[in-house]
Amino acid sequence: ALDAAAAEALAKKEGCLKCHAVDKKKDAISLKDIARKHAGKADGEAKILAQITTGQKVKLEDGSEEEHKTVKSKDQAALSNMIQWILSLK
Numbered sequence: 001a002l003d004a005a006a007a008e009a010l011a012k013k014e015g016c017l018k019c020h021a022v023d024k025k026k027d028a029i030s031l032k033d034i035a036r037k038h039a040g041k042a043d044g045e046a047k048i049l050a051q052i053t054t055g056q057k058v059k060l061e062d063g064s065e066e067e068h069k070t071v072k073s074k075d076q077a078a079l080s081n082m083i084q085w086i087l088s089l090k
């Protein structure tokens, strides 16, 4: 089962919430908008996992570009829980 408190704590610890707020645009799209894009799709979880492990180039709201943040945690169960939490926010 989803542990939302642990997921949010990990998102905070990994710095995700510095750029992504739950329901409004910050330096990047909101977690809700991410959920709306990926929830219910067969590859939704894999896409999010790739985004936070491979360091693809992204464009911030101010127009600057950088490599996307990659997670420090290697705990697959905790990462999967965090991704499921994001997907549940839609």
Ligand code: HEC
Binding pocket: 011, 014, 015, 016, 017, 018, 019, 020, 027, 028, 029, 034, 037, 047, 048, 051, 052, 058, 059, 060, 061, 068, 069, 070, 071
């Ligand atoms: C330095 C700012 C920054 C941090 C920190 C950051 N992101 Fe992002 N993220 C972005 C930007 C910029 C994009 C590009 C999408 C956009 O906003 O247009 C993006 C895209 C994504 C996407 C793909 C969205 C899509 O359109 O499919 C996911 C998923 C995502 N981030 C999750 C995370 C998670 C989880 C974390 C924490 C591990 C995180 N991000 C940390 C800035 C950030």
